[in-house]
Amino acid sequence: MPHWLTLMLESLPSLLWAGLIFTIPLTLLSFMFGLAVGLSAALIRLFLPGPLAAIVRFYVWIIRGTPLLVQLFLIFYGLPSVGIILDAFTAALIGFTLNIGAYTSEILRAVISSVPKGQWEAAYSIGMNWRQAMQRTILPQAARVAVPPLSNTFISLVKDTSLAAAITVPELFQAAQRIVATSYEPLILYIEAALIYLALSSVLSSLQARIETRLNRYGGFLEARS
Template sequence: MDTLLSIFDVKLAIENLPFVLSGLPMTIAVAFLSMGVGALLGLFLALGRGSSYRLLRWPTRIYISFMRGTPILVFLYVLYLGLPEVGIELTAFQAAVIGFGLNSAAYIAEINRASLNSIDTGQWEAATTLGIPYWRTLGGIILPQAARIAIPPLTNVFLDLTKATSLAAVITVPEMFQKAQIVSGRSFDSLTMYITVALIYWPLCIVISAFQERLEKRFSRYVNE
């Protein structure tokens, strides 16, 4: 117990908890907006990746490969510090949302592609026979079934994205980790503050996992019916 107290200053953590938590709304905003960008772009990337047209298939494959093969931290620096050199200036918040969104879209695209491919092609053929338009078939028949399959891996992407928002601190986004860095800089006790941030992220991810379970139950009706 004494060893634990020597590496974790409870008083320091409690005193600075409100300040660290003041970065929580920014953490949530970056995570949700980035996931929204990634989900929307990821759907179209998945459709392009599975297209029979090379002009759609190859650019999406290259994009997915590039985003999955480059560090998000480097991409954040490029957006926030590199683009101003060519006359494009983004705020730290904008750079974070765009960076995380474009990066997560690559992973979401592969999840969506696998989920869409798992749906029996006979359903596409039946809809075509009945004269149902492509986008109506996709939105009303295929996507609801694919969503049930995609929810667990998509939630994992969102969990990783939520935790990865801490990287936004390097481009001065005032989220929780950046707040913790400020406190650790003036208190000279980085370990306590970093553990404090970890203890905040933990229940946040538990809430997201609970939401995943509710979504799975909601979409399970498409499997049971």
């Protein structure tokens, strides 16, 4: 068996374990919390003009205008200088959450704005208040439009979690770096890590395509009934 194949097979369990214990939980938690932050920010900008909306716009501007790696360094290495010390996983989770929140807020703001005003009027005409109209009429329609861009954001987040290695989170990429430090085979190990990320992204992309197909069929069914 070739040396490179032996090394890849021997290192595969360690890489997969790091992905299972750190990369996947970090991705899921960051996206879940980031989506909640993004929805809150989008609703504030759309329906609460004033100082609060200005604060949210400033947050989105800062996050979208600075590199994610810099944000992670500020949280993990910068905050201790003012007495705030976080472990690596928590710092990464906060950094990714804030980053995802800023980007998803723009996606959600756009899709909510794209729902025709007639839908609001129809909801109000049957006695719904603002909250009921949002939950039962506006968000379900906006969600179908938001699935493709949000899915792309999630897939990108899977790959972006490799940046957490820079602040010592022992996720998949840092596991590869540790093996490189003892095997002195960076090309083989980094290719293997890339292939694992590629496999994850491919599975998620396939799942995204199926979800979009199902939503399109559901949307066409509703349009036909209307």
